[in-house]
Amino acid sequence: MKCGKKVCFHGSFARKEDAKRKELEVRGFIREIEVRGHKRYVVMTGKPSGKYKKQLHSDDNFLSRLFR
Numbered sequence: 001m002k003c004g005k006k007v008c009f010h011g012s013f014a015r016k017e018d019a020k021r022k023e024l025e026v027r028g029f030i031r032e033i034e035v036r037g038h039k040r041y042v043v044m045t046g047k048p049s050g051k052y053k054k055q056l057h058s059d060d061n062f063l064s065r066l067f068r
Contacts, residue, residue, distance in 0.1 A: 003047060010043040019043050 019041035
């Protein structure tokens with residue numbers, strides 16, 4: 001898995017069935033692109049924003065997240 005600023009790349013597949021399987025595994029999304037004249041299906045996941053990360057790791061919400 002390679003991550004950029006906004007998304008993480010999980011693989012590129014020639015068959016949509018393979019891409020669907022990976023999409024369900026990582027809970028991501030599929031983008032159809034053309035690479036050197038051939039159709040490829042790219043599976044990616046979004047990265048959480050800075051605000052979400054702060055909420056996720058803040059000590060104030062720790063107990064509420066622990067007992068959900």
